[in-house]
Amino acid sequence: MTNVRDEIVYMDNNATTMVAPEVVEVMIPYLGNLYGNPSSMHTFGGLVGQDISDARRKVADLIGATPEEVIFTSCGTESDSTAILSALRTFPEKRHIITTRVEHPAVKSLCENLEMVTGHKYRVTRLKVDAEGMIDIDEYEAALTEDTVIASIMWANNETGNIYPVEKMATMAKQRGILFHTDAVQAVGKIPLDLKNLDIDFLSLSGHKLHGPKGVGVLYIKRGTHFVPFLPGGHQEHGRRGGTENVASIVGLGKACELAAANMEEENTRVKRLRDRLEEGLLSGVSQSRLNGHKTDRLPNTTNISFEFVEGEAILLHMNQHKICASSGSACTSGSLEPSHVLRAMGVPFTAAHGSIRFSLSTYNSEEEIDYVVEKMPPIIELLRKMSPFWKGN
Amino acid sequence: MWEYTDKVQQHFLNPQNVGEVEKASGAGEVGSLACGDALKLSFKADANDIIIEAKFKTFGCASAIASSSVLTEIMIGKSVDEALKITNEDIADALGGLPKEKMHCSVMGREALEAAIADYRGLVLPMAEGEIVCECFGVTDLDVIRAVNESNLRSVEEITNFTKAGGGCGKCEDRLREILREAVGKKAEVVNLDPPPKRMTTLQKIKQIEEVLEREVRPGLKKDGGDIELIDVDGDFVTVSLRGACKSCKKSQTTIKEYVEKKLRELVLDNLIVEEESQ
Numbered sequence: 001m002t003n004v005r006d007e008i009v010y011m012d013n014n015a016t017t018m019v020a021p022e023v024v025e026v027m028i029p030y031l032g033n034l035y036g037n038p039s040s041m042h043t044f045g046g047l048v049g050q051d052i053s054d055a056r057r058k059v060a061d062l063i064g065a066t067p068e069e070v071i072f073t074s075c076g077t078e079s080d081s082t083a084i085l086s087a088l089r090t091f092p093e094k095r096h097i098i099t100t101r102v103e104h105p106a107v108k109s110l111c112e113n114l115e116m117v118t119g120h121k122y123r124v125t126r127l128k129v130d131a132e133g134m135i136d137i138d139e140y141e142a143a144l145t146e147d148t149v150i151a152s153i154m155w156a157n158n159e160t161g162n163i164y165p166v167e168k169m170a171t172m173a174k175q176r177g178i179l180f181h182t183d184a185v186q187a188v189g190k191i192p193l194d195l196k197n198l199d200i201d202f203l204s205l206s207g208h209k210l211h212g213p214k215g216v217g218v219l220y221i222k223r224g225t226h227f228v229p230f231l232p233g234g235h236q237e238h239g240r241r242g243g244t245e246n247v248a249s250i251v252g253l254g255k256a257c258e259l260a261a262a263n264m265e266e267e268n269t270r271v272k273r274l275r276d277r278l279e280e281g282l283l284s285g286v287s288q289s290r291l292n293g294h295k296t297d298r299l300p301n302t303t304n305i306s307f308e309f310v311e312g313e314a315i316l317l318h319m320n321q322h323k324i325c326a327s328s329g330s331a332c333t334s335g336s337l338e339p340s341h342v343l344r345a346m347g348v349p350f351t352a353a354h355g356s357i358r359f360s361l362s363t364y365n366s367e368e369e370i371d372y373v374v375e376k377m378p379p380i381i382e383l384l385r386k387m388s389p390f391w392k393g394n
Numbered sequence: 395m396w397e398y399t400d401k402v403q404q405h406f407l408n409p410q411n412v413g414e415v416e417k418a419s420g421a422g423e424v425g426s427l428a429c430g431d432a433l434k435l436s437f438k439a440d441a442n443d444i445i446i447e448a449k450f451k452t453f454g455c456a457s458a459i460a461s462s463s464v465l466t467e468i469m470i471g472k473s474v475d476e477a478l479k480i481t482n483e484d485i486a487d488a489l490g491g492l493p494k495e496k497m498h499c500s501v502m503g504r505e506a507l508e509a510a511i512a513d514y515r516g517l518v519l520p521m522a523e524g525e526i527v528c529e530c531f532g533v534t535d536l537d538v539i540r541a542v543n544e545s546n547l548r549s550v551e552e553i554t555n556f557t558k559a560g561g562g563c564g565k566c567e568d569r570l571r572e573i574l575r576e577a578v579g580k581k582a583e584v585v586n587l588d589p590p591p592k593r594m595t596t597l598q599k600i601k602q603i604e605e606v607l608e609r610e611v612r613p614g615l616k617k618d619g620g621d622i623e624l625i626d627v628d629g630d631f632v633t634v635s636l637r638g639a640c641k642s643c644k645k646s647q648t649t650i651k652e653y654v655e656k657k658l659r660e661l662v663l664d665n666l667i668v669e670e671e672s673q
């Protein structure tokens with residue numbers, strides 16, 4: 001029997017990525033013979049502890065940090081929550097947070113539920129975005145007050161791929177004694193980052209977005225930044241995150257970071273060219289289609305395109321027939337009834353918001369796949385438009 | 395991934411009767427682009443009132459397209475009177491069922507059918523009357539009551555799944571709960587009807603804040619030649635204005651946070667947030 005997964009055209013890498021075969025390979029021994037507890041005194045466990053140290057160094061190298069600044073968590077969401085809650089507990093008297101209207105639910109929902117989580121009410125400034133999804137640095141500056149505890153601004157947006165000027169924003173926060181967190185889950189591995197000379201206090205990343213395993217994440221905590229653990233418990237991670245380590249996944253993440261560093265150049269040249277070819281092919285191949293997001297300040301792998309007058313889920317299901325995997329910001333794919341908060345924040349008109357498709361590539365994509373998708377999409381859109389009461393032709 | 399039956403997939407991938415009937419006897423249009431789905435249904439009836447042709451145009455997800463397609467199949471061959479008896483449940487059943495979040499697609503089919511038949515008979519639709527409850531999706535109280543009765547709905551969540559009402563900003567949830575309570579009457583058991591936990595009303599809050607400012611805060615400020623005035627209370631946000639010597643004082647922010655806010659949190663409500671009126 002052939003495995004369907006070998007034949008699919010996978011362009012949904014912002015949702016999750018294929019675990020690199022090299023990563024799988026290094027993980028397997030820890031799911032088998034090497035089951036020791038890294039905290040144990042005996043050599044059998046202790047050696048596993050050294051493998052974790054190696055992984056930590058590889059993660060640190062990828063982001064320009066030192067190993068002591070890296071703690072392992074269970075996912076990107078945990079890293080986000082840990083960073084923000086640590087800041088709130090460090091400055092309990094301050095009651096203001098700055099974030100954006102386009103954050104991933106990992107940050108967005110936390111900010112909406114702070115009262116439930118902390119027992120205190122917080123004032124949350126959610127920075128607006130323009131039609132291209134970019135934030136206004138002046139609005140940000142004006143929002144920084146003495147009462148502000150932390151600014152949490154994503155490095156890159158998962159739906160549009162837009163990149164935000166977090167380096168500069170972190171410096172502006174630091175000058176006012178405000179902590180800065182960035183959700184870099186989509187940025188790490190896709191664009192080069194070097195935290196060494198930056199004023200970023202906390203950074204979150206997640207294994208499964210860079211060809212590592214699911215269920216492992218990292219929180220970077222700048223040396224000198226005060227930290228309050230989210231999961232006190234054992235002495236793991238120097239008491240900063242309790243819980244016996246997810247050894248196999250941590251080792252896998254280390255390998256994934258090593259590969260990401262080696263592939264960074266390709267990601268920003270070949271993958272970017274593939275993305276551009278796909279984008280141009282779709283925008284020119286389908287009339288009344290539009291790009292959602294910023295033309296240039298964007299991850300090299302992401303393109304989000306709206307096909308007007310048709311609905312995203314219907315598009316995705318037809319794509320599924322051709323084994324093409326992508327995502328939609330459409331309401332009907334999410335179980336909620338409104339299109340994605342990101343597209344709404346950008347003011348994408350309703351005619352287009354319901355028909356948005358996000359394609360997110362990786363180094364595993366080929367030119368043939370791009371051409372295949374560019375060929376398959378126009379007839380799908382045409383078919384659905386013929387059925388749409390709003391479609392009046394070109 | 396939605397769990398669709400084979401029948402839904404079949405009608406989605408190979409929809410029947412797409413288009414518009416020429417010289418239609420009746421046509422109805424429901425939904426809008428903003429809602430995320432819309433359906434235009436048209437049909438032709440012969441001299442005996444039998445529907446001989448029906449076509450649809452749909453903007454929406456797979457189940458919206460499948461519901462429209464199967465509806466045209468059910469209609470054709472029926473008399474107009476019989477067609478009027480088709481319910482949204484009939485449409486969903488013909489598809490082998492729909493995921494509950496998608497039931498509104500079958501409701502849209504039924505509504506378009508009614509609109510088309512009303513058009514055929516030259517009637518004004520009763521549904522066009524009623525009072526809009528959900529502004530996001532333009533759903534009226536009559537739409538809601540009807541869905542509650544026909545599909546035996548027992549919670550606001552179910553109302554949202556069937557009619558979309560409440561699925562947008564959510565402001566109408568209280569009103570939906572009220573309609574539900576009225577529609578179901580006392581006999582039936584309604585879930586999720588507990589009133590929200592009791593909180594201090596704004597008026598009570600203002601009164602207590604004034605008292606605390608007068609008793610605990612003002613005397614201290616006056617000693618330094620200053621004063622404070624309460625400007626506004628909005629939810630947990632208390633806006634004040636510092637007067638006299640306090641106004642020009644560089645420490646005014648500290649005064650407000652360290653002194654005023656602390657006192658108010660201690661003596662009125664511990665989640666109050668005090669801010670200075672912006673100039």
Ligand SMILES: Cc1ncc(COP(=O)(O)O)c(C=O)c1O
Nearest residue numbers: 075076077104106158185186206
């Ligand atoms: C921007 C962003 N932040 C956070 C997350 C959550 O990461 P995880 O799935 O590891 O919790 C994601 C993944 O969907 C993401 O795209």
